[in-house]
Amino acid sequence: MYEGTTPRTAGSWPLRVLPAVLVPVALLGAACSAPGSGNTAAATGEPAVSTSLGTGKVTLQMYAETGFPLAKALADEFTRQHPNVTFKVREDQFTVLVENAPRVLAGDNAPDIMRLPTMVDLVKDGLLKDLDPYVKAYGWDKFPAAQLAQLRVDKAGQRGTGPLYGAGLGYSVxxxxxxxxxxxxxxxxxxxxxxxxxxxxxxxxxxxxxxxxxxxxxxxxxxxxxxxxxxxxxxxxxxxxxxxxxxxxxxxxxxxxxxxxxxxxxxxxxxxxxxxxxxxxxxxxxxxxxxxxxxxxxxxxxxxxxxxxxxxxxxxxxxxxxxxxxxxxxxxSSPNTFGIGARSKHPNEAAYFLNWLHTDAKARKILVDVGGSSPGGPAVLAVPQAKAGTVLASTLAASQQLASENGAVDFTANATGSIFASAITPELQKLIVGQQTPEGYVKAVQQEYAKELSR
Missing domain, CATH: 3.40.190.10 (Periplasmic binding protein-like II)
Known part of the structure; x- marks a missing residue:
């Protein structure tokens, strides 16, 4: 759905849903911080990047979109495999997520893992963890570049290149x-x-x-x-x-x-x-x-x-x-985008979860069976098979066809933090009942876009 996508954006929908070149990753000891911050783990007091889950009891705070069981299904399976890690899952409608994201991520009890409506403004405000250190640590740079491109934001605030700030819980078409x-x-x-x-x-x-x-x-x-x-x-x-x-x-x-x-x-x-x-x-x-x-x-x-x-x-x-x-x-086509909050108390455990869902056989099966989407991850891992004759088999085949034709385009709802709520939704509602013209629609969307970029 939009990040969608979902109805999401890269998000409700997913969110979701591309081409870019992976950039050099930060040093393993570098902090996960906003672009250009230059802070280190030692300077900020943040935990050093680690790919070890450990055995201590941890509760991960997850903020997800209501009406879609995938996030909870993955969390339950992760806890079954790793009983020391449990999840406290909060869910809201996508429109509420859009409105709440900045405030929730800036709060004292910020989520460790959150469904992201859009990314650019959150990155600019320093509310998301820079995941490039984990790219190197886990080998995510071996993932197909196009799979991660939508989740990258550069210093100018443009998506497609720059550090990684999210991962997909499935890659939707x-x-x-x-x-x-x-x-x-x-x-x-x-x-x-x-x-x-x-x-x-x-x-x-x-x-x-x-x-x-x-x-x-x-x-x-x-x-x-x-x-x-x-x-x-x-x-x-x-x-x-x-x-x-x-x-x-x-x-x-x-x-x-x-x-x-x-x-x-x-x-x-x-x-x-x-x-x-x-x-x-x-x-x-x-x-x-x-x-x-x-x-x-x-x-x-x-x-x-x-x-x-x-x-x-x-x-x-x-x-x-x-x-x-x-x-x-x-x-x-876009990822069902989740990111790690910059104020997460357990970023290493959250990153472990994001790596697990791309690489664990049972997690990948859940992504297909419950999420209905390609699980992404390393190209060498086969996509779990769906039963022949099902619509799930058809959508997986369509996803593979789209990838082979390089025809994936992001959701326009993901262009800015407010474009979907402020322009696309109300103007389309007016268009289909004759209260807006086609010419007026495209101009209204562009005007709102320009206004948001000028802020």
């Missing part, structure tokens, strides 16, 4: 889930090859009396999933990532962004979205899809295991198609 029974009713014989083919299916579903898309848009803009799916096809993916990563000169006000907004407006007027989308939250959307109230649902692979349980054999998944036949696939 987004696309389109579809109800196989309703697909037959709508005359769908296979995944669409182009955007035009997809739009033709929407029209056929409407004509057949099938709701084309069930999509939430309350509190956090779920319609940003189909919006960015379109934007990714109409634009150079590098331009989208540049805007999310706050590269100089990048803008949201582009012909591709406008074309995507015009398409969303067209779909809304045609009745392709659920009529009450602005009153529908994420949980209701998933529930309605399970009940057969819509052909398509734009969402991420974190729902795979849930849908296999509740709709066995009746769910398919595909990456949103390219604009032209034969074009490569481009999709939002």
């Amino acid at each position: 987004t696309g389109v889930f579809y109800n196989k029974d309703l697909a037959k009713k709508a005359g769908m014989t296979g995944p669409p090859a182009t955007v035009a083919d997809f739009e033709a299916l929407l029209a056929k579903a409407k004509q057949a009396g099938v709701q084309p898309i069930v999509q939430f848009n309350k509190n956090t803009a779920g319609i940003n999933f189909p919006y960015q799916a379109l934007q990714n096809q109409f634009a150079d993916p590098a331009q989208v990532n540049d805007w999310v990563f706050q590269k100089t000169g990048a803008t949201f006000d582009t012909p591709a962004s406008l074309k995507a907004a015009q398409t969303i407006e067209k779909w809304a007027k045609a009745g392709y979205f659920t009529k009450d989308a602005n009153a529908m939250d994420y949980t209701t959307m998933v529930g309605d899809f399970v009940k057969g109230r819509g052909l398509f649902m734009f969402n991420g692979d974190w729902e795979s295991a849930n849908l296999d349980t509740k709709m066995p054999g009746n769910v398919g998944f595909f990456l949103f198609p390219a604009e032209q036949a034969g074009g490569k696939h481009v999709a939002m």
